Amino acid sequence: MNFTSINDISSPVQLLELAKQIKLKPFDYREFGQNKTLGLLFFNPSLRTRLSTQKAANNLGMDVIVMNVGQDGWQLEMDEGVVMNGSKQEHIKDAVAVLSQYCDIIGVRTFASLNDRKADYEELVLKQFLKYTHVPIISLESATLHPLQSLADWLTIEEHKVAHKPKVVLTWAPHVKPLPQAVANSFVEWMKLAEVDLTITNPIGFDLAPQFSKDVKVEHNQDMALAQADFVYAKNWSSYQDYGTIGGEMTDWQITPEKMSLTNNAKFMHCLPVRRNVVVSDEVIDGQNSLVYEQANNRTYAAQAVLLNLLQL
Numbered sequence: 001m002n003f004t005s006i007n008d009i010s011s012p013v014q015l016l017e018l019a020k021q022i023k024l025k026p027f028d029y030r031e032f033g034q035n036k037t038l039g040l041l042f043f044n045p046s047l048r049t050r051l052s053t054q055k056a057a058n059n060l061g062m063d064v065i066v067m068n069v070g071q072d073g074w075q076l077e078m079d080e081g082v083v084m085n086g087s088k089q090e091h092i093k094d095a096v097a098v099l100s101q102y103c104d105i106i107g108v109r110t111f112a113s114l115n116d117r118k119a120d121y122e123e124l125v126l127k128q129f130l131k132y133t134h135v136p137i138i139s140l141e142s143a144t145l146h147p148l149q150s151l152a153d154w155l156t157i158e159e160h161k162v163a164h165k166p167k168v169v170l171t172w173a174p175h176v177k178p179l180p181q182a183v184a185n186s187f188v189e190w191m192k193l194a195e196v197d198l199t200i201t202n203p204i205g206f207d208l209a210p211q212f213s214k215d216v217k218v219e220h221n222q223d224m225a226l227a228q229a230d231f232v233y234a235k236n237w238s239s240y241q242d243y244g245t246i247g248g249e250m251t252d253w254q255i256t257p258e259k260m261s262l263t264n265n266a267k268f269m270h271c272l273p274v275r276r277n278v279v280v281s282d283e284v285i286d287g288q289n290s291l292v293y294e295q296a297n298n299r300t301y302a303a304q305a306v307l308l309n310l311l312q313l
């Protein structure tokens with residue numbers, strides 16, 4: 001069993017309940033991780049995912065080894081059957097076979113190229129890990145999904161919701177450089193299972209891939225979408241249609257106190273890292289309705305629930 005998307009989980013609701021339970025007593029499951037090693041591999045930078053997953057594993061009694069593959073490792077060849085007479089020194093097949101001997105679970109963060117939609121959406125790098133591993137793989141964010149983030153976000157919404165079925169608005173926000181659609185795709189995928197009324201709002205040309213946005217309300221007028229929202233989740237993503245482009249500046253999509261005043265005194269969410277006063281104004285992110293640090297804190301319990309599930313198999 002692996003954890004690369006919500007589809008790897010037989011009961012997401014049970015996983016959420018486990019995360020809640022672990023949050024109450026984080027050190028109750030230490031025997032499951034004893035003498036087990038978690039390997040964490042990063043092809044690009046991370047603060048929250050790296051440290052929260054490491055903390056989660058430590059809470060379970062696991063040893064953790066971390067490697068910034070993109071920076072410290074040999075350059076990996078991903079294609080099959082190639083003559084390796086170029087700059088890449090090691091084949092993914094060999095690297096993953098070796099890692100599988102050192103680790104009981106491997107976490108891997110890959111990243112979208114943002115210039116080859118087909119390759120990104122086929123998750124070519126993650127698929128090579130899945131093909132060659134002998135141990136479970138956890139996605140620490142892939143080219144198109146970030147399931148650990150989504151589980152933490154769901155837990156945060158559960159903890160702060162007042163209405164039985166709150167209105168949750170995922171809003172596109174401006175940015176200065178192209179970002180993947182992974183957090184947004186994943187959030188939508190998990191929210192479809194939650195007891196929420198979900199609306200996505202984004203400028204025309206920034207609709208998420210149809211497999212994620214189908215069956216969800218998409219409103220291209222941000223003000224209309226924000227009306228009566230209980231939760232506002234802001235996130236930038238580059239275009240799926242004109243793949244990887246950021247379009248114009250569209251600074252009027254920034255989440256400001258004026259935008260928040262359209263809502264039902266909504267809680268503000270963002271996965272972090274965030275560009276302040278580009279995506280969201282200081283007043284909103286530093287305001288009393290901001291949940292961004294709660295989301296980051298819940299990353300530990302989400303990761304711990306996922307690890308515990310895999311350890312118990």
Ligand code: CP
Binds near residue numbers: 048049149271
């Ligand atoms: N939210 C998130 O994944 O943060 P990092 O990139 O710092 O891990």
